[in-house]
Amino acid sequence: MDIYIHSAGIISAAGDNSNEAFLASAPAYDADRLLCDGIDYTAYIPAMQLRRMSKAVRMGVVAAKICMQRAGIEKPDAISIGTGLGCLNDTEHFLSKMVTQDEQMLTPTSFIQSTHNTVGGQIALLSGCHGHNLTFVQRGHSFENAVINTALYLDENPFHNMLTGGIDELTETSLAVLKRAGVYSAEPRGPESILHHTRPGSIAGEGSGFLLMAKSAKRGALCIKGLSLFVTKDTGVALRKVDDFLQQQQLTSGDIDLVMLGTNGDGKYEAFYHQLAQSIFQNNSRAAFKHLSGEYPTAGAFALALLSHVAGMGDIPSFLLAGPPPRRLKHIVLVNNYVNHYSCWHLTVA
Amino acid sequence: MHQSAYIVNTGLISAIGNDTATCLDALVTGRSGVGKAQYLQTHWRDELPVAEVKLSNAELAKLAGADKDWPRTAFLSLIAAREAWQPYADKGEGLRVGFFSANTVGGMDLTEDFYASFLQNANAGNIASVANHECGAVTELVSNHLGIYDFVTTISTACSSSANSIMMAAQMIGRGMLDIAVAGGADSLSKFTLNGFNTLMILDKLPCQPFDQNRRGLNLGEGAAYVLLMSEKAMQQCGATSICRVSGYANTNDAYHQTASSPEGTGNKMAMLKALKVAGLQPADIDYINLHGTGTANNDSSEGLAVSVVFGDKVPMASSTKGFTGHTLGASGAVEAVFSALSIRDGIVFPNIRWQTQMEDVPWKPVTELKQGCDIRHVLSNSFGFGGNCSSLIFSKS
Numbered sequence: 001m002d003i004y005i006h007s008a009g010i011i012s013a014a015g016d017n018s019n020e021a022f023l024a025s026a027p028a029y030d031a032d033r034l035l036c037d038g039i040d041y042t043a044y045i046p047a048m049q050l051r052r053m054s055k056a057v058r059m060g061v062v063a064a065k066i067c068m069q070r071a072g073i074e075k076p077d078a079i080s081i082g083t084g085l086g087c088l089n090d091t092e093h094f095l096s097k098m099v100t101q102d103e104q105m106l107t108p109t110s111f112i113q114s115t116h117n118t119v120g121g122q123i124a125l126l127s128g129c130h131g132h133n134l135t136f137v138q139r140g141h142s143f144e145n146a147v148i149n150t151a152l153y154l155d156e157n158p159f160h161n162m163l164t165g166g167i168d169e170l171t172e173t174s175l176a177v178l179k180r181a182g183v184y185s186a187e188p189r190g191p192e193s194i195l196h197h198t199r200p201g202s203i204a205g206e207g208s209g210f211l212l213m214a215k216s217a218k219r220g221a222l223c224i225k226g227l228s229l230f231v232t233k234d235t236g237v238a239l240r241k242v243d244d245f246l247q248q249q250q251l252t253s254g255d256i257d258l259v260m261l262g263t264n265g266d267g268k269y270e271a272f273y274h275q276l277a278q279s280i281f282q283n284n285s286r287a288a289f290k291h292l293s294g295e296y297p298t299a300g301a302f303a304l305a306l307l308s309h310v311a312g313m314g315d316i317p318s319f320l321l322a323g324p325p326p327r328r329l330k331h332i333v334l335v336n337n338y339v340n341h342y343s344c345w346h347l348t349v350a
Numbered sequence: 351m352h353q354s355a356y357i358v359n360t361g362l363i364s365a366i367g368n369d370t371a372t373c374l375d376a377l378v379t380g381r382s383g384v385g386k387a388q389y390l391q392t393h394w395r396d397e398l399p400v401a402e403v404k405l406s407n408a409e410l411a412k413l414a415g416a417d418k419d420w421p422r423t424a425f426l427s428l429i430a431a432r433e434a435w436q437p438y439a440d441k442g443e444g445l446r447v448g449f450f451s452a453n454t455v456g457g458m459d460l461t462e463d464f465y466a467s468f469l470q471n472a473n474a475g476n477i478a479s480v481a482n483h484e485c486g487a488v489t490e491l492v493s494n495h496l497g498i499y500d501f502v503t504t505i506s507t508a509c510s511s512s513a514n515s516i517m518m519a520a521q522m523i524g525r526g527m528l529d530i531a532v533a534g535g536a537d538s539l540s541k542f543t544l545n546g547f548n549t550l551m552i553l554d555k556l557p558c559q560p561f562d563q564n565r566r567g568l569n570l571g572e573g574a575a576y577v578l579l580m581s582e583k584a585m586q587q588c589g590a591t592s593i594c595r596v597s598g599y600a601n602t603n604d605a606y607h608q609t610a611s612s613p614e615g616t617g618n619k620m621a622m623l624k625a626l627k628v629a630g631l632q633p634a635d636i637d638y639i640n641l642h643g644t645g646t647a648n649n650d651s652s653e654g655l656a657v658s659v660v661f662g663d664k665v666p667m668a669s670s671t672k673g674f675t676g677h678t679l680g681a682s683g684a685v686e687a688v689f690s691a692l693s694i695r696d697g698i699v700f701p702n703i704r705w706q707t708q709m710e711d712v713p714w715k716p717v718t719e720l721k722q723g724c725d726i727r728h729v730l731s732n733s734f735g736f737g738g739n740c741s742s743l744i745f746s747k748s
Contacts, residue, residue, distance in 0.1 A: 086506070095542060096465070098542065103541060111550070112736070116454065121603070132600075133603040137506040138486040138489070152522065173468070231490075
């Protein structure tokens with residue numbers, strides 16, 4: 001695959017990566033949700049425009065801006081987006097008015113912004129990007145599919161770059177519904193509980209991760225070497241697929257410097273992550289990320305952006321690690337899941 | 351593209367028929383599917399005509415052979431995808447198969463009912479009815495039913511969604527990442543989309559008249575369409591023959607407005623030119639354009655001007671088929687890809703029905719009568735959507 005990540009932009013419950021405060025301190029909370037409410041968007045978007053943007057659009061547009069700013073560009077050549085649930089706030093707003101007003105006296109704004117490709121369209125509009133611009137909505141593989149699209153695009157346009165991102169917002173409704181469905185924990189939890197699978201449901205989250213991707217190598221940049229996706233309800237199958245991926249990438253435990261796992265505190269996935277930590281990856285340094293982001297369909301975009309950011313820092317904060325720090329950072333494996341959708345990444349630091 | 355992706359079969363359900371052959375018959379005999387809603391329960395049923403698939407959910411479930419609790423979009427998707435895939439389903443031993451779908455509405459029809467109860471009480475409403483709310487969930491119901499697992503994706507770029515899923519499928523076959531792809535999209539009518547488009551004041555209260563000077567707007571439709579794409583190797587193994595191949599594709603962005611097209615159709619023009627470049631063709635090579643042609647004042651003007659810029663005074667035969675099917679949103683790119691393939695296969699060009707008056711700002715006229723016995727070698731199909739999304743596909747005789 002060999003796609004280089006030239007920069008990353010992050011909007012998360014743990015802050016945005018535009019300043020030194022990001023990753024400066026360990027997360028501390030006792031909550032049932034991790035929201036991106038503390039972000040100051042006004043530094044990036046005029047207040048007038050900001051008022052018309054839903055949270056999903058703000059998170060997406062600003063993470064894209066941070067990403068481009070860090071790469072020193074104002075406009076990408078192309079855009080590829082993943083979102084599991086799309087612009088939920090606007091969808092609910094229009095739906096609720098439609099139901100309560102019996103289909104009458106409705107206004108278009110929230111309908112217009114409820115479209116799944118709103119974020120991609122807004123980034124194109126604000127940056128004047130006329131290039132290829134797709135949005136993927138494949139549950140826990142939405143962002144990963146956007147990356148596959150990036151690989152296809154860069155193959156055909158090897159001198160271009162592509163702004164690739166994942167966004168999902170949490171609403172009161174999605175929180176309530178996904179609690180009832182057992183995806184999210186009914187009880188408040190602390191960061192420690194995300195690292196240990198003891199209770200049903202994970203902590204709800206939201207956020208946005210954007211990456212500027214290109215074929216051209218950049219020293220110190222994260223490079224995507226391989227990506228494998230699978231859907232299964234069976235832990236045994238999932239473990240075998242991770243094994244298959246490592247073999248296909250010709251990676252043995254000794255080659256791997258860091259393993260980042262999508263541990264999310266949900267007892268349903270304890271067997272999977274526990275097995276990985278105790279068998280294939282037992283001798284590897286391990287890290288986690290969902291105690292910063294919470295769980296959502298495109299949390300993989302946050303993980304990749306976080307790894308890109310950390311690779312640039314050259315140092316991994318201890319609160320991301322479960323165990324000893326890596327001796328060096330060359331080969332990284334990222335294994336993540338959102339419900340039954342799993343992804344395995346092989347990354348290197350160039 | 352490294353190798354060609356060939357269309358070997360199609361599947362289609364829309365307001366003008368429940369399979370490809372019936373839809374084709376309607377196009378040839380001039381039978382439109384636009385009329386009063388019979389199944390969509392809406393306040394606007396007497397005022398806004400729609401192009402409904404003429405079956406209830408219970409009838410669709412039966413025809414699909416699927417669980418009765420699926421969203422309507424999933425029924426439509428399965429019926430059309432299976433028509434395309436079924437003849438070859440047991441011939442692909444050892445080949446890698448992908449399912450590329452697209453939709454904009456997901457399981458919204460069921461969510462609408464759930465939400466009414468949920469608004470009264472957060473513990474009310476049947477949670478199972480929103481389990482398939484996500485666009486990707488609808489795709490997975492169908493891919494699981496068909497037993498396709500090697501690659502499954504859903505693209506949602508509004509009205510160009512399924513043109514983009516065909517583009518991506520052709521790219522992955524082109525690169526040898528897959529051997530076979532079922533690619534297209536589906537969308538059912540819902541109160542959500544009908545009311546949404548109604549607030550934009552772009553729905554026609556009468557059957558629509560694309561590319562007519564006095565056009566009043568679009569009619570929403572519903573349906574699903576898929577093309578079965580194969581590599582040469584897969585065609586040999588499956589004993590399939592090519593109808594045509596996907597020779598060109600492009601996706602561009604108008605970057606002008608969230609819902610409206612730029613007056614001069616910048617994104618539309620770029621998409622057509624790029625697709626021609628990918629196909630290695632000149633504008634003069636195109637024999638037929640299946641227009642996006644929604645019937646709105648804005649779309650037809652900007653698309654019409656973009657076509658003029660690309661083709662100059664030699665605009666090929668061109669028509670919008672939305673007068674028959676309505677605007678099937680996320681399905682429309684695939685519906686029209688199937689029509690494009692049929693145009694090449696049968697040497698026919700479909701009429702732009704209800705056209706009466708020449709547009710003042712567009713110098714060319716769409717084809718208004720059925721043309722038969724033509725040698726159609728290359729067809730260009732346009733699909734444009736919200737978010738400035740512009741897609742053009744080119745299909746070529748192989």
